[in-house]
Amino acid sequence: MHKHFKIYKPYGYLSQFVNNGQKQHRKKLLGELGDFPEGIMSVGRLDEKSEGLLLLTTNGKTSDLINSSKVEKEYYAQVDGDIDEAAVLKLSEGVEIGLHGKKYITKPCNVFKLQTAPDLPERWKKLRNERHGPTSWVSITLTEGKFRQVRKMTSAVGFPTLRLVRVRVGTIHLANLQPGDSLEVLDIESVLDLS
Template sequence: MKHKHFIIYKPYGYLSQFTSNDSKQQSKRFLGELYDFPEGIMPIGRLDEKSEGLLLLTTDGKMSDFINSQKVDKEYCALVDGDISEEAIVGLKNGVEIGFDGKKYKTRPCRAFRLESNPNLPERSKKIRDARHGPTSWISITLNEGKFRQVRKMTSAVGFPTLRLVRVRVGSIHLNTMKVGDVIEVGNFTV
């Protein structure tokens, strides 16, 4: 069987699944609305409903396992509430304690830094807020682990909750100039 692989720009407000039979989710948006994906397709990792950006899809379970392993970096741009301090950045780099599966978990060391200018990203479909609510900061965080809502929990743990979260890179695959909702079929992933 020849596997299929896709790179997509997951929009804000979509779930990282293709359809649902759950009546509670009838008002939700799904990836299946973006493209007619083949049977057996699965997201490699997930982005929660309020997160956006680069999402890889495949029919190859071994490829999915490898990319989800701790061998492949995932880079995010996060807009956080407040003027983030160097102390908070150092905390992110060194690892912080977050809740995971009802227990405390210390995140692994990662790369984190404040962005000097706003990243070149498309406008989000839902307005975040305006300057009347105080300052914000853009940061870059690169992890090679991926616990549930990890980046959001990490920025909150250092006192700067995430307002917008965009995954911009998985391994050597970048979001580049993709537009929200773009779907690109590729021959294979080179991560």
């Protein structure tokens, strides 16, 4: 029987269980965060500097389905500067980003400015503080997941991402997990409403 988990991937960890090369030899891996079953894999990825909700499964078909464009992924991005409505509108309509040396227009998505900073655990590696200028938070919900897409999108509208946290995949939320915590998800297909 397949096993599924949700985990709060901390800042500084790779979204994988095995080192794939010399450069990754000293990197922190997900396997250090718990005793997971053999054959477990991350569903999608969060880059080393991103944090938040990551799903884990022993079922490759489930992984493929969740990674498809049928499932929404919501991110909270803390950006450099006080993001304005014009930038939010551009983000929601789709912006041009670079992808593997080519130009790519992102699909329309749901974006809004958060009026207050989200209640997230403090990051162990401190961000710059307010004396370096204002920051603001936006929610960005995508159905695609290109390489470093959210970071590239916010930069394209003039508000580079300082901190990026995935808070939702489908109907599964980060909820009250702390960095490094994991929780088994018993019926991932029905929770994601994919049946």
